[in-house]
Amino acid sequence: MRKKRVLLLSEGFGSGHTQAAHALAAGLRQLNPDIQTRVMELGNFLNPVLGPLIISAYRKTVSKQPKMVGLMYRSNYKKSLNRFMQLALHRMFYTHTSQVISQLKPDLVICTHPVPNAVVSRLKRLGLDMKLCTVITDYDAHGSWVNQEVNNFLVSSSLVKDKLINHGVPESRINVTGIPVHPHFWKTYDKAEIRQQFGLKELPTVLIMGGGWGLMYEDSLLEYMTEWRERVQFIFCVGNNDKVKEKMLANPRFRHENIRVIGFTKEVSKLMDVADVLVTKPGGMTCTEGMSKGIPMLFYEPIPGQEEQNCEYFIQGGFGEMLEKTETVDKWMKMIQQPDISSQYRQALLNKRNEEYNPLTCPKAVLQLLQ
Template sequence: MRKKRVMLLSEGFGSGHNQAAYALAASLRRLCPGISTRVFELGKFLNPRIGPLIVSAYRKTVSKQPKVVGLMYRSNYEKSLNRFTQLALHRMFYTHTSQVISQLKPDAIICTHPVPNAVVGRLKRLGLNTPLYTVITDYDAHGSWINQEVNKFLVSTTVVRDKLVDRGVAPSRIEVTGIPVHPDFWTRGDRQEGLRHFGLKDMPTVLVMGGGWGLLYEDELLEYMTQWRDKVQLIFCVGQNEKVQEEMQSNPIFNHPNIRIMGFTREISKLMDIADVLVTKPGGMTCTEGMSKGIPMLFYHPIPGQEEENCEYFVRNGFGEVLDSKATIDKWFTMIQEHQTAEQFRSQLLARRNQQYDPAACTQAVLRFLQ
């Protein structure tokens, strides 16, 4: 009997969609080694010249004009991708999608972005019989995710489920599983081992992340954190933004033994094990990883739209706080000076996580579908 095959399709409009696909693929192989998985960033794979240019343009808009992104998000909030848009996308980027599917013969297709979700939906209307599962990677339900050909929506919370139901999706086609994270985030690792691994000091530590694109804005609050550098170890992760990394490394404010500036890394899980507080933009994946680790989070500069909804969810449920003043920094940076207090708070967050979120639930749901 051949292995079950799962094709996971994403797009590069924000790193979280790809992260979710790779996390789910790794989790499926972890829980069931007999499964074969393939992940595709579909536009980049099928059109390697034009696809990255569109993603680059989107990235520049996010960094330079986030309000425009928010306006676009809100103006189309209730709308699914219409048939004309689906057809145009298919002809522009995905004319070979059906050929790829025919060649790989997957037993299931999982989409972690609305665009490939719409394209596969169109193929299903044209006769494709492969089950389509859609993982919504935020704590909101934008209309672009909705597709009548989806066999099952896997969503983060009951709030997202209810929003889909309000838009006509049958409850039987929705399962609340939480957003998938890589198995490395399922449990908290050994802090001392992580400190040794990175060559860091055993002292209160704050991890500052700008997302996969490294969108760290010039912000007085981020610079204010450096005033704590004699008492707090600061780790700045700027992702793939080499320009920001070079600017920070050449800035005397960040030149201190207790400050580490890092570019892209695949070891965020280990860094979260070390950190006492996570300062981050409220992307759905990063926040879910932080929640899974039980680390308190401070959210800065949410992009208007889904990041605002993500931020609201985690603040409302006690996993974080909006970083809107120097007083907020002083409050949290003072609290983590008391190691026992910080550990007790983290234990409380892990208990709260266990009540609301099972990191393996999404993967287990997919395995049930494949039986």
């Protein structure tokens, strides 16, 4: 009997979309090793020259003009990608998408980004007989995700479900599963072993993340935080942003025995276990990983649009707060130096997580779709 095949399509506009695809693929294989999965950033795969150039331009826009990104997000909030745009994308990037699907012969296509979602939807309108599932990777539902050809939407929360219904999606096609996280986030690691692995001290620890692109800007509060470096240990994770890493390492403030500056790592799940608080850009993926670990979160510099919505969701849920003033920094630096209080706070978040989120729900929902 042929093994079930799942093709997961994403794009590189921010690392979270592709991370979600890999996380779901790993979760599926963990639950059922017989399932074959393939993750693809479709534009980069089909057009390896032009695709990265467009993503690079988008990255620069996000870092230099975030307000413009927010304006574009809000102005098209209720709109799907129109037919002309879908046709243009198809001609420029995705003319061979149907060939890729034909060669791989998946039983299910899952999209974790709106663009491949729109392209496969167009192919279905043109006659492609394929079950299409969309995983929304934020705590908001922009209209660009919505296509009537999608058979199932897997969403982060009931709030997103309601927003999709307002966009005209039938309730029967929507499952609230939470955003998938990698199985590494399903378990707890030994803190002593982590400290030994990374050369860390047994001190209150703050993990600061700038997302896959390492967009830390020039946030003065992040620098202010290091005033506590004699009593608190800091791990700055700047992703693939080598320029930020070099700049930080050239600054005497960050060259301290209790400050670590690291680039891209696959060990974020371990670092979250050894940390007492997470300071992060509020990407949907990172926030969900933080929630899965029950780690309190402080959010800084949300990009207008979906990151603002992510912030609002987690703040209202009690999982974090905005980092907007020095008093907030001081409050948390003092709290994590009180082990009993810090431990109680984290246990409360783990209890809340158990009520609201189960990392197995999303891959289990996909397994049901494959039956």
